[in-house]
Amino acid sequence: MSKVPLGTERKTGEKCPxxxxxxxxxxxxxxxxxxxxxxxxxxxxxxxxWKLIQYA
Structure with missing residues (x-):
């Protein structure tokens, strides 16, 4: 399963991808x-x- 790209954006209330x-x-x-x-x-x-800036 591939990671979502850095910079992906989601709104409050959505599930974290x-x-x-x-x-x-x-x-x-x-x-x-x-x-x-x-x-x-x-x-x-x-x-x-929210914007993804770093992978865990």
Missing amino acids: ESGIWKVKGQPSTTAPIAINNTFPPYQNKAVI
Whole structure:
């Protein structure tokens, strides 16, 4: 099974397609380790877009 490419984006509430370090797009931002099949969380109580920046 191939990895999804770095730079892949998903929204809060969607399932994570790849374990790794994900970063919130925009400002303020944060990074978080998120495992495959987990649901992307909100950040600062807002729906955000998460971008894969590093594989686990």
